[in-house]
Amino acid sequence: MADAEVLLRADGVVKTYGERVVTTAVRGVDLTFSRGEFCALTGPSGCGKTTLLNILGLLDRPTEGRVWIEGRDTTPLDDDERTRLRAETLGFIFQSHHLLMAFTALENVMIPLLSRHGRRAPWMREKAEGLLEQMGLADRIPYRATDLSGGEQQRVAVARALAMDPALVLADEPTGNLDTESGSQVFQALREIRRERGTAFLIVTHDQGIAAGCDRVVHMVDGRIAADTRPTDGRPGSRG
Numbered sequence: 001m002a003d004a005e006v007l008l009r010a011d012g013v014v015k016t017y018g019e020r021v022v023t024t025a026v027r028g029v030d031l032t033f034s035r036g037e038f039c040a041l042t043g044p045s046g047c048g049k050t051t052l053l054n055i056l057g058l059l060d061r062p063t064e065g066r067v068w069i070e071g072r073d074t075t076p077l078d079d080d081e082r083t084r085l086r087a088e089t090l091g092f093i094f095q096s097h098h099l100l101m102a103f104t105a106l107e108n109v110m111i112p113l114l115s116r117h118g119r120r121a122p123w124m125r126e127k128a129e130g131l132l133e134q135m136g137l138a139d140r141i142p143y144r145a146t147d148l149s150g151g152e153q154q155r156v157a158v159a160r161a162l163a164m165d166p167a168l169v170l171a172d173e174p175t176g177n178l179d180t181e182s183g184s185q186v187f188q189a190l191r192e193i194r195r196e197r198g199t200a201f202l203i204v205t206h207d208q209g210i211a212a213g214c215d216r217v218v219h220m221v222d223g224r225i226a227a228d229t230r231p232t233d234g235r236p237g238s239r240g
């Protein structure tokens with residue numbers, strides 16, 4: 001695989017929590033993600049999925065090991081540099097959407113752009129509207145978040161995660177709070193974004209249907225990668 005295709009690489013990542021009582025949440029993970037991959041991260045509760053996702057997303061630092069993003073070792077970066085790299089490269093979707101409920105769908109999607117660029121410009125509104133339309137929310141653009149259904153709120157959160165054109169979106173149980181129908185709509189929206197924009201996704205999920213709809217499934221057990229497969233053709237995924 002050409003290096004330019006490698007988006008993210010984890011090398012011997014270990015994470016322990018606590019000092020007197022030590023919990024080892026991640027026990028040595030090597031992983032490579034390429035541009036445009038659409039990957040599920042599965043495994044039993046407590047196996048370390050969220051911990052690993054937060055480390056890959058530069059929200060947390062590993063106790064041991066390194067994370068490389070677009071060929072750059074993130075280990076020596078200070079917090080400001082990590083924040084900048086995160087904003088330029090990564091998007092996040094969480095189980096609960098964390099929208100600002102008093103603001104409209106449009107405003108919620110514009111917020112990352114406003115905070116990045118300092119002041120409002122017409123293109124920001126156009127961009128946010130375009131993303132909301134792509135998420136099937138054209139008629140909900142002016143609605144306040146509080147007046148949207150759970151599935152609609154989560155689709156606004158997806159649009160917000162895409163506002164900065166991330167190369168990779170990290171999603172932690174994005175459909176975990178939704179009923180089957182809304183969950184499936186959100187998942188289809190992610191697939192469409194992948195198809196249209198080439199955005200890579202790493203999606204933590206307990207839903208076997210969603211995992212089966214991904215191109216690659218990384219399965220964790222007890223802090224380690226137990227399997228890394230491509231369900232469509234059964235080939236092992238790229239490791240190390």
Ligand SMILES: Nc1ncnc2c1ncn2[C@@H]1O[C@H](COP(=O)(O)OP(=O)(O)OP(=O)(O)O)[C@@H](O)[C@H]1O
Binds near residue numbers: 017
């Ligand atoms: N801040 C923390 N302090 C101490 N231990 C933690 C902390 N965060 C997670 N852990 C522990 O690390 C292990 C992995 O937790 P993690 O949240 O990564 O699991 P998970 O796979 O995301 O689980 P779930 O599917 O329930 O969300 C668990 O044993 C958990 O109790």
Ligand SMILES: [Mg+2]
Binds near residue numbers: 049050051172
């Ligand atoms: Mg979790």
